Amino acid sequence: MFDLIFDTLFDFFSTWQALGLLLMGTVFIAFGLGFICYELYWRLKSEKITGRISGVKQNGQYFHSIFTYQTKDGSTYEQTSALGSNSILNRMPGKKMNLMIMPDNPKKVRRPTFIWLLFGIVFLLPGLFGMDVAVKEFELNYMMIIFIFAIVLFGGEKIFKFYKKITKSKFDRELLKETWQKMKKGRLPKSEDRDVKGQVLEHHQIIEIAKKHLKLNKITVAFLFVVSIGLGCGAYYSAKSMIDMTQNGLSTTGIVTSIESRDNSDGGYTYYAKVRFTAQDGNQYRITDSMGASTALFDRGEQVDILYKPLTPNDAMIDRGIFNWWMSVGAALLSLWALWGSYVFLTAKRCFNKQMLYEHT
DSSP, X not given: OHHHHHHHHHHHHHHHHHHHHHHHHHHHHHHHHHHXXXXXXXXXXXXXXXXXXXXXXXXXXXXXXEEEEEOTTSOEEEEEOSOOBSOOGGGOTTOEEEEEEXXXXXXEEEOOOSHHHXXXXXXXXXXXXXXXXXXXXXXXOHHHHHHHHHXXXXXXXXXXXXXXXXXXXXXXXXXXXXHHHHHHTTOOOOOOOOOOOSEEOOHHXXXXXXXXXXXXXXXXXXXXXXXXXXXXXXXXXXXXXXXXXXXXXXXXXXXXXXXXXEEOTTSSEEEEEEEEXXXXXXXXXXXXXXXXXXXXXXXXXXXXXXXXXXXXEEEEEEOOGGGGGHHHHHHHHHHHHHHHHHHHHHHHHHHHHHHHHHHTO
């Protein structure tokens, strides 16, 4: 009886863990692909033009550029950028820049930045890792079938209630039918342009705020540059160590003997797998996985791939394939982002002085 209860609880938590990782991976991948597709959509479909910043709108702590630009047919538009930041230094009025607009809706405008691509990568990489772990742990048993059945019932009920809510009247049903027919013909409904709320700053207000931001500029440049160097060095040595392990290490199979739990700063626990393997010298070694999570990434008794160096088998690691490089790639991307930020702030003062000189001539 005790064994039955234990096995049932073990199956329940194992299934819950696998579905949680699957859901997390799906959500992260969906967000990542959404950001990347959004960037690709703009890059492929937009029209490249030249415009200038004609003003700045402040919405709380964030500043939004007001773009003035002319399309190829001679029409002039003035639109507020939907993407803002807490720095005004790169939004000085009069600054010329490249812009992207949608040919079928010239009011949709944005700068050709790579911020959305970066967001996509940041979400996609952990999503792929979570999905990889979930797929490896997926096991179709009676508990998994119960969970899937419950999710289908719950989701179906929510969808049915939502459908009943939006089709209460005959007008709602006809509107939904008309929208569906348009979507089938490829005539997707266009999103309406939303004006950014906030106050359009006067010229003297922009200058005062810019001077305040310039006082912190040197500190910001130095901080981001040091962070970039630190992350760059971390990425270099992590990649160097991984290359050395890949080229000179040996592969074997290990067994997860137990799961170690450690208190974390959030008041919960982080779980690490403890693995036993036999090296080339015939001796058995035990290691603790360097990667932990709020749910155990492996089951007790599960076989895992091991990479180790013959001279230092105690420094072995669990071989995760392409995901062995996640730390190097992540640190390199963050290093480039910090370096880019340092460069932006470094040139901010020069741009500000150049704009002041331009206004006085």
